[in-house]
Amino acid sequence: MEVYQSVVRREFLKANAVLLAAAPALLCRAGGASGQSDEEHEDEEKELTPLEDLMLEHGFVRHLMLVCREGQRRLEANEALPPNLFVEVFSLMRSLIENHHEPAEEDFVFPRLVQAGALVGVVGVLKEQHRVSRRMTDKILSLSGKENLEKEDLRKELCRQLSELIRMYEHHAVCEDTMVFPEFRRITSAKEYEEIGGKMEQREHEQLGEQGMRDAAKRIAEFEQALGIDGVVQFTPSV
Ligand SMILES: [Fe+2]
Numbered sequence: 001m002e003v004y005q006s007v008v009r010r011e012f013l014k015a016n017a018v019l020l021a022a023a024p025a026l027l028c029r030a031g032g033a034s035g036q037s038d039e040e041h042e043d044e045e046k047e048l049t050p051l052e053d054l055m056l057e058h059g060f061v062r063h064l065m066l067v068c069r070e071g072q073r074r075l076e077a078n079e080a081l082p083p084n085l086f087v088e089v090f091s092l093m094r095s096l097i098e099n100h101h102e103p104a105e106e107d108f109v110f111p112r113l114v115q116a117g118a119l120v121g122v123v124g125v126l127k128e129q130h131r132v133s134r135r136m137t138d139k140i141l142s143l144s145g146k147e148n149l150e151k152e153d154l155r156k157e158l159c160r161q162l163s164e165l166i167r168m169y170e171h172h173a174v175c176e177d178t179m180v181f182p183e184f185r186r187i188t189s190a191k192e193y194e195e196i197g198g199k200m201e202q203r204e205h206e207q208l209g210e211q212g213m214r215d216a217a218k219r220i221a222e223f224e225q226a227l228g229i230d231g232v233v234q235f236t237p238s239v
């Protein structure tokens with residue numbers, strides 16, 4: 001059994017490395033349609049649509065919340081944490097999610113729904129949660145310094161903030177994946193959808209650069225490795 005798990009784990013790590021290596025092609029949306037070589041056309045077939053891209057970013061959020069949950073567990077159990085874990089995790093949350101993903105939702109997805117009179121109340125709640133998460137990130141970053149982690153009351157407050165943030169993001173992302181994004185797609189024509197994709201792609205390159213998503217994936221993988229929660233096989237229960 002141990003040998004089997006070891007083999008599966010090696011295969012998973014290999015597959016994960018391949019995924020990260022392929023990230024630039026996988027994470028890049030459609031470019032111009034004319035004057036492309038066969039090679040460029042092949043790349044286009046792997047590109048993501050706007051909602052696939054937003055849902056991939058939700059996958060990144062979920063990874064970051066898994067890291068936060070394990071970090072919180074270690075804090076509560078007085079176990080060692082990788083140095084600066086929460087500072088690094090929430091710096092990435094800020095640049096990738098708060099400054100990139102959420103503005104994309106607020107500028108390209110939510111206004112289209114409100115204009116159509118669809119899910120208006122839900123959109124209002126989600127926008128408020130974006131603002132709340134910014135305030136919570138400020139608070140978590142201010143609590144995450146090494147000297148603060150040595151004080152029990154501040155450690156408890158950090159755990160409380162992490163717990164509430166994880167809970168909010170779990171519900172927030174599920175709501176967007178199952179209600180907001182499908183409704184947005186339903187009311188958006190193919191032409192509008194393509195135009196929005198072009199605008200989102202341009203903004204992504206301006207904000208994060210060509211390697212931005214790949215770098216984010218690599219950093220998340222490093223957080224998980226440092227905490228020993230990388231790979232999915234270890235989470236299969238023995239039955
Ligand atoms: Fe959101």
Ligand SMILES: [Fe+2]
Nearest residue numbers: 058105173176
């Ligand atoms: Fe989102």
